[in-house]
Amino acid sequence: MLDPTFRCRSCASPNVTLVLSFGRTPLADGLLTQDELTEPEIMESLDLVFCRNCFLVQITQTVPPEILFCRSYPYFSSVSKSLREHFAASATSIIDRYRVDRDSLVVEAASNDGCMLRNFVARGIPVLGIDPASGPVAKAQQDGIDTMCAFFTKDLARNLVAQDKRADVFLANNVLAHVADLNGFVEGFRTLLKPSGVAVIECPYLVDLIENCEFDTIYHQHLCYFSVTSLVNLFRLHDLVLADIERTSIHGGSLRLFVQLNGYPSERVLRLLDEEQQAGLNRPEYYRDFASRAENVRDRLVTMLRDLKRSGKKIAGYAAAAKATTLLSFCNIDTSVLDYIVDLNEFKQGHYMPGNHLPIHSPAKLQEAPPDYLLVLAWNFVSEIMQQQQGYRDAGGKFIVPIPSPAIV
Numbered sequence: 588m589l590d591p592t593f594r595c596r597s598c599a600s601p602n603v604t605l606v607l608s609f610g611r612t613p614l615a616d617g618l619l620t621q622d623e624l625t626e627p628e629i630m631e632s633l634d635l636v637f638c639r640n641c642f643l644v645q646i647t648q649t650v651p652p653e654i655l656f657c658r659s660y661p662y663f664s665s666v667s668k669s670l671r672e673h674f675a676a677s678a679t680s681i682i683d684r685y686r687v688d689r690d691s692l693v694v695e696a697a698s699n700d701g702c703m704l705r706n707f708v709a710r711g712i713p714v715l716g717i718d719p720a721s722g723p724v725a726k727a728q729q730d731g732i733d734t735m736c737a738f739f740t741k742d743l744a745r746n747l748v749a750q751d752k753r754a755d756v757f758l759a760n761n762v763l764a765h766v767a768d769l770n771g772f773v774e775g776f777r778t779l780l781k782p783s784g785v786a787v788i789e790c791p792y793l794v795d796l797i798e799n800c801e802f803d804t805i806y807h808q809h810l811c812y813f814s815v816t817s818l819v820n821l822f823r824l825h826d827l828v829l830a831d832i833e834r835t836s837i838h839g840g841s842l843r844l845f846v847q848l849n850g851y852p853s854e855r856v857l858r859l860l861d862e863e864q865q866a867g868l869n870r871p872e873y874y875r876d877f878a879s880r881a882e883n884v885r886d887r888l889v890t891m892l893r894d895l896k897r898s899g900k901k902i903a904g905y906a907a908a909a910k911a912t913t914l915l916s917f918c919n920i921d922t923s924v925l926d927y928i929v930d931l932n933e934f935k936q937g938h939y940m941p942g943n944h945l946p947i948h949s950p951a952k953l954q955e956a957p958p959d960y961l962l963v964l965a966w967n968f969v970s971e972i973m974q975q976q977q978g979y980r981d982a983g984g985k986f987i988v989p990i991p992s993p994a995i996v
């Protein structure tokens with residue numbers, strides 16, 4: 588039963604249609620300590636809906652950020668080599684394209700440990716990072732990256748403008764989908780931008796999610812799932828222009844948006860809008876098909892795992908990623924199917940997955956108690972994982988990749 592008081596996060600229309608209900612789901616990244624296993628756990632419904640007015644796909648639940656982001660281990664962007672390289676290349680292209688120099692100001696919301704901004708600092712360009720996580724902010728400051736510990740809001744933008752701080756470039760990587768006050772965030776960067784400024788925003792692309800059946804990227808931290816159509820409608824509410832767009836392969840397929848106060852949409856924007864129209868992204872049938880494909884992946888994966896268990900095989904999971912919570916919960920996979928999960932992140936080792944209470948170990952466990960099969964829960968890094976685990980493969984170990992379609996490799 589959908590919450591009847593729900594209003595679209597972008598256009599405030601009550602006219603939303605249910606796409607897929609995941610039922611009551613534990614909070615992704617809500618890893619538990621041994622002591623917490625006996626305590627009551629937070630479970631929240633997870634319902635994906637489609638707005639028939641502005642075509643934004645979104646979940647209806649908003650878990651308060653202080654609950655959602657109170658992780659016991661810090662997340663540092665700079666730990667990931669592929670993210671570091673992605674940001675370095677992105678910064679260089681922005682500097683060249685917009686002639687960013689020592690007289691410019693680059694502001695980034697959700698700047699984490701300065702993984703992106705350090706590329707501007709290295710070229711002598713003034714920056715300001717804004718992030719609510721104290722650990723990564725302290726690391727950024729130590730490295731000489733001017734960063735304040737706060738959430739980016741409309742009010743914060745007004746305060747910065749009052750101090751004569753206006754942005755030539757505003758950056759927001761993988762944060763737009765997380766903000767509960769979507770319109771406040773957009774109005775905030777509109778306020779902060781100089782008339783000639785540009786906002787460069789990266790977010791996962793709905794079309795990649797739907798086409799590759801990446802249903803496990805739906806969890807409580809991700810409130811919105813953007814198409815180009817829904818973004819144009821959102822920016823139009825704030826008199827902003829989606830001037831250009833690029834598609835990138837990061838996080839299973841993302842968009843890089845270039846948003847300005849003036850100008851016109853590029854050919855690329857118009858082409859993507861046209862493609863979305865042709866594909867039917869503004870019609871509920873498109874989403875009904877996705878929901879039935881997701882259920883089909885679930886049923887086939889569960890059958891595959893049960894058959895392997897019945898023939899006496901041992902199965903473990905790889906990566907206690909946020910998306911693992913949705914996949915395991917939606918497929919009802921627990922300790923009767925998987926023996927344990929391994930993860931490279933030391934902060935996660937020794938903890939337990941929320942809901943199913945699967946223990947998380949170091950990958951060394953794969954040698955101590957080798958499974959016959961390894962279910963890859965971070966399928967977006969599958970080639971990296973298979974390389975790392977060459978020894979396990981050489982010893983005859985097999986991988987199960989669940990998305991876009993369950994396969995043994």
Ligand SMILES: [Zn+2]
Binds near residue numbers: 638
């Ligand atoms: Zn809407």
